[in-house]
Amino acid sequence: MGQVSLSEVKSTSYERSEVKKGYTDKSLHINVGSNDIRIHSIEEKIKEKFIGGKGYDLWLLWNSVKGTTKWNDPENAICISSGPLGGTPGYPGGGKSIVTTISPLTCAPIDSNVGGYFGPYKKFSGFDVIEINGKAKEDIVILIDGIEQEIKIFEAKDLPKDSYELSNELTTYFDEKKPVNVSVVTSGPGAEHTNFGCLNFTWFDAGRKIVRYKQAGRGGVGTVFADKKIKAVVARYGAVSMKSNNPADLDGLKVVTKSHAKEINELDPKQNRMALVGTTHLVPIMNDHDCLPVNNFKFGSHPGGKLIGEEVYEHIFDKGFDGCWRGCTVACAHGVKDFTPMTGPYKGKKVFVDGPEYETVAGCGSNLGIFDAYTILELNFYCDAYGVDTISVGTSIAFIMECFENKIITIEHTGGLDLSFGNRKNALELVHQMAEGNGFGVIVGKGIRQMKDFFAKEYGADRAFLQDIGMESKGLEFSEYMTKESLAQQGGYGLSLKGAQHDEAWLIFLDMVHNFMPTFENKAEALHWFPMFRTWFSLCGLCKLPWNDIVPEDNKNTSEPAKVEKHINWYAQFFSTVTGRKVSPEDLIPMSEAVYNFQRIFNLKMGLGTREHDTLPYRSMGPVTIEEYESRASRYDTQLKEKYTIDISNMETKDKVALLRQKREEQYELLKDAVYKRRGWTQKGIPTVETVKRLGIDFPEVLEVLKQNNVV
Amino acid sequence: MIKVDEKNIAWSSDMTIATLLEQMEDVEFCSVIRLNGKLVSSPKFKEVKIPDNSNIQLLPLVAGG
Ligand code: SF4
Numbered sequence: 001m002g003q004v005s006l007s008e009v010k011s012t013s014y015e016r017s018e019v020k021k022g023y024t025d026k027s028l029h030i031n032v033g034s035n036d037i038r039i040h041s042i043e044e045k046i047k048e049k050f051i052g053g054k055g056y057d058l059w060l061l062w063n064s065v066k067g068t069t070k071w072n073d074p075e076n077a078i079c080i081s082s083g084p085l086g087g088t089p090g091y092p093g094g095g096k097s098i099v100t101t102i103s104p105l106t107c108a109p110i111d112s113n114v115g116g117y118f119g120p121y122k123k124f125s126g127f128d129v130i131e132i133n134g135k136a137k138e139d140i141v142i143l144i145d146g147i148e149q150e151i152k153i154f155e156a157k158d159l160p161k162d163s164y165e166l167s168n169e170l171t172t173y174f175d176e177k178k179p180v181n182v183s184v185v186t187s188g189p190g191a192e193h194t195n196f197g198c199l200n201f202t203w204f205d206a207g208r209k210i211v212r213y214k215q216a217g218r219g220g221v222g223t224v225f226a227d228k229k230i231k232a233v234v235a236r237y238g239a240v241s242m243k244s245n246n247p248a249d250l251d252g253l254k255v256v257t258k259s260h261a262k263e264i265n266e267l268d269p270k271q272n273r274m275a276l277v278g279t280t281h282l283v284p285i286m287n288d289h290d291c292l293p294v295n296n297f298k299f300g301s302h303p304g305g306k307l308i309g310e311e312v313y314e315h316i317f318d319k320g321f322d323g324c325w326r327g328c329t330v331a332c333a334h335g336v337k338d339f340t341p342m343t344g345p346y347k348g349k350k351v352f353v354d355g356p357e358y359e360t361v362a363g364c365g366s367n368l369g370i371f372d373a374y375t376i377l378e379l380n381f382y383c384d385a386y387g388v389d390t391i392s393v394g395t396s397i398a399f400i401m402e403c404f405e406n407k408i409i410t411i412e413h414t415g416g417l418d419l420s421f422g423n424r425k426n427a428l429e430l431v432h433q434m435a436e437g438n439g440f441g442v443i444v445g446k447g448i449r450q451m452k453d454f455f456a457k458e459y460g461a462d463r464a465f466l467q468d469i470g471m472e473s474k475g476l477e478f479s480e481y482m483t484k485e486s487l488a489q490q491g492g493y494g495l496s497l498k499g500a501q502h503d504e505a506w507l508i509f510l511d512m513v514h515n516f517m518p519t520f521e522n523k524a525e526a527l528h529w530f531p532m533f534r535t536w537f538s539l540c541g542l543c544k545l546p547w548n549d550i551v552p553e554d555n556k557n558t559s560e561p562a563k564v565e566k567h568i569n570w571y572a573q574f575f576s577t578v579t580g581r582k583v584s585p586e587d588l589i590p591m592s593e594a595v596y597n598f599q600r601i602f603n604l605k606m607g608l609g610t611r612e613h614d615t616l617p618y619r620s621m622g623p624v625t626i627e628e629y630e631s632r633a634s635r636y637d638t639q640l641k642e643k644y645t646i647d648i649s650n651m652e653t654k655d656k657v658a659l660l661r662q663k664r665e666e667q668y669e670l671l672k673d674a675v676y677k678r679r680g681w682t683q684k685g686i687p688t689v690e691t692v693k694r695l696g697i698d699f700p701e702v703l704e705v706l707k708q709n710n711v712v
Numbered sequence: 713m714i715k716v717d718e719k720n721i722a723w724s725s726d727m728t729i730a731t732l733l734e735q736m737e738d739v740e741f742c743s744v745i746r747l748n749g750k751l752v753s754s755p756k757f758k759e760v761k762i763p764d765n766s767n768i769q770l771l772p773l774v775a776g777g
Contacts (some may be wrong), residue, residue, distance in 0.1 A: 236762060270771060271768055279776075284776065285744055285753050289753055310750075311750065505777075506776065508776060509774040510773070513743045514741060514743065541731070547776075549775075549776030551773065551775070555773075556740075556741045557738075561773060562773070562775060
């Protein structure tokens, strides 16, 4: 403690805008290169079209960057928003922040939806959204103090390097008496040396009296933050209540909040028990359905799966309330108290680990052939403390391990590290190297897309094989689901705007297990509405989990159980009662569609966003190797015989692999056709002029981008 | 006797989750259950035998993630 040394270089007083119906109607712009601080009003037409949250982020980012802007150019902005509904205590998932920037991994806009109190505190301090661009010369800390109504920029020296300690120190520094008033956004040394740096967003856990954090993990937002030499952004605000958003209909808001919260309280214990086990219940479920990635997505299950799921973590997680937003009754943000790492700078010291969630268990566990709950905890702890994304770390190391086992890389390349699947010690060593910026960890930290190029060029590796097994799409490493048997989920990854992340469309169960979408048209329909609902949560500042992770008992008897209509109804009421803008459940999809299409055109502006960028590595569609085919031979043989009516009696496995590949790749292309048509896009994957006009996003600059791409 | 979602159902010695669900109505979305607190998913329904006095919860569709 006591290491913090901050010297103020800029201070601006402001008058805090009153929040009206969920909005402050103000944006804050900070250029960390010039220390310029400006406050702008948000125009009514932007509010109407972009709603808030990710919509505001994208609009500011669009105006900050050119088509040629690189992630590390000063004009690239980090935008952090809440949304009109964000900051509603007691509404399940009612307090998220959304971070958006041009990603070092994808070179396109990336958005990440994250817990912690920063988004609401920033809004109640007077700003719906903040935009930070420029590049500082020295390390800086930014303070948005809604209590004192001041914005300050400090030069920072001798701060703790890692996010774990830094978050603690800054919380105490900025409000020792009332640490609950502070939320800190930090990254760590791993973000400086890799392309997949994450951001940690804190809240003060008043029950345990410790600082906790959640991660804006995907796409290297922390890398951009570190490149700008920002050590932390801090928001400080006082008491929050249901009145803080100054809702249009406070009584109505109380009723809908109580209804949703009460239902979760009653049903979660009978369903997924997320208040006890978080998302680790998914581990045994995915394992049993052959969807848990094992050894770089080669296989979908492993007997060791039972050692890393809810049965184990339920007993390891510290008991207590674990909402990453105030009063969230899902309360799934669990952690482990008094964990003692075996390696690294915290070796032998007791720490609190925030997590793991399903993605971390699968990414840093089964996908690496590691079935030890405590090694996963240690990887989780260091990834967060170093500010690197557990998903990209896991998927990248899985790729490396398969390359190692195929002798594409050897101990000559790895600096002596045996990187066979299951090597726990060396997986941890790579993470430490990422933080220190040395050894083979530096190469792994570049991400899979760059590693593929590097191995092909420098080591003469077979580029086609690397393409097949390197699990990234659009440059973003896959999150942790095995999609070989779900064409809709392949679309969920390949046709998502930002790359291979499941938050846009998680259809694997609805498709593969519940068989809700047997035809291309059914799948295309789901790949339309599912991303729109998920987009809506990020426009409004909400968490996606309470929508469909816990469902009403009579949900199965409704006309469209997959949509969880009762909850959609509640969300429409939630929006209406806060903003005073009366919406029905049917209005939510069109609200999202405008922003969704705008983001697709933003990709186009950055030279991406067309059909050829919606590609997938073949490993996500089917068996790449003979070993994989033979491990599920009866499934694949049956498909070739029955679905494609092919006589395979005299075929060798390698020929069956090739034939199945041809069929599955054809299916994926047909899916693209159907999805583009449903979304109102050309067969090149570009929104048509008619679509952008229908959605009211036919701004001159949008039409100009379409025109440059021959869409008129 | 076993309990399924708090209702009593007669038990038989060869009862599996699959045979239990066959005799129930309105269970087409059920792909995961809890058997005495442990999760069991549909690929295992035919092989997992139900012990007498078991407590079973049928989980609704898995749509999150
Ligand atoms: S559902 Fe879980 S992740 Fe979402 S806000 Fe609540 S505690 Fe946080």
